[in-house]
Amino acid sequence: MKYSITHTTQYQYHEKVNLCHNLVILAPRNSHTQTCESFKINISPIPEILDEYEDFFGNKVCYFELEQEHEALTVTANSVVEKWKNPNWQEVNNTESWEMVRELLASSLGNYFEEKKFCAPTTITSNATDIQEYASLSFTEGRPLFHAANDLMQRIYKDFKYTPGFSTISTPLSAVLKERKGVCQDFAHLGIACIRAMGLAARYVSGYIETIPPKGKEKLVGTDASHAWFSVFIPNMGWVDFDPTNNQLAGDQHITIGWGRDYFDIIPLRGIIISGQPHELKVSVDVKRID
Numbered sequence: 001m002k003y004s005i006t007h008t009t010q011y012q013y014h015e016k017v018n019l020c021h022n023l024v025i026l027a028p029r030n031s032h033t034q035t036c037e038s039f040k041i042n043i044s045p046i047p048e049i050l051d052e053y054e055d056f057f058g059n060k061v062c063y064f065e066l067e068q069e070h071e072a073l074t075v076t077a078n079s080v081v082e083k084w085k086n087p088n089w090q091e092v093n094n095t096e097s098w099e100m101v102r103e104l105l106a107s108s109l110g111n112y113f114e115e116k117k118f119c120a121p122t123t124i125t126s127n128a129t130d131i132q133e134y135a136s137l138s139f140t141e142g143r144p145l146f147h148a149a150n151d152l153m154q155r156i157y158k159d160f161k162y163t164p165g166f167s168t169i170s171t172p173l174s175a176v177l178k179e180r181k182g183v184c185q186d187f188a189h190l191g192i193a194c195i196r197a198m199g200l201a202a203r204y205v206s207g208y209i210e211t212i213p214p215k216g217k218e219k220l221v222g223t224d225a226s227h228a229w230f231s232v233f234i235p236n237m238g239w240v241d242f243d244p245t246n247n248q249l250a251g252d253q254h255i256t257i258g259w260g261r262d263y264f265d266i267i268p269l270r271g272i273i274i275s276g277q278p279h280e281l282k283v284s285v286d287v288k289r290i291d
Helices: 098-106 129-136 147-158 173-179 184-197
Strands: 004-016 020-024 036-045 049-054 060-066 070-083 202-209 226-234 239-245 254-260 268-272 279-289
Touching: 004 049, 004 226, 004 268, 049 202, 098 226, 129 173, 129 184, 147 184, 147 226, 147 254, 173 184, 173 239, 184 226, 202 239, 202 279, 226 254, 239 279
Parallel strands: none
Antiparallel strands: 004 070, 004 279, 020 060, 020 268, 036 070, 049 060, 202 226, 202 254, 226 239
16 A cells, blocks of 8 residues: 655744744654655745754654744645555464563673663653553563563553543653543553563654545545554564554554654654744644555
């Protein structure tokens, strides 16, 4: 399948802004399940400085700087991505227990160096006591890691209610656990925190998911949104993506932008402006199947 993605971010300022610096991470990555055939970013006003580089995790980053007065900023990213069929992980006979994988990752022999950097907790994915208690219900003695992670995904889906507007990206997981609600970023962070609390490797994946309209109705333009899920490292399988918001392994309709330790490693658009007034933000995402 091939997809066309348009991601538009609009800032409307309440007073003129003289200077702003921004980082954009919206270019889809190439992986074993997808190929980014094209990516173009349009910025208005046209920036004086524009540069591209890869960050520590291999994500493509665009840096731009505006040094002129402007009352609005629009950033539109256009991508074409071809998706390959995802492996059917349910049919893979992987019986390595999560304890065995934990020992492999904890080894000082130098193996799994890349994976180890996703084992340590971050501020938003701390391994507090309540996180460990929640995780332990899935990570029972001797259970294969794939089945434990899959069970964790299913429990998050059943135990928590998807509630837009309940949280911000800085809402602590303790509040999400207490209220039993949140959004995709919260559920991804919860899954990551649980995996890392057991001494395992998990990463935050940022991307999109194709929205299918109700039967007989047309899909509305701009009604898609950025999405997030978590990925677990399983030896002999690699990184396996779990989507707790939709209770499914990431499949053909999941399009990956990139990954990091948590959301703050891969914020789609962030920056600094010189202004003393608030601003209005609008984000529109459109994911279309084009073949």
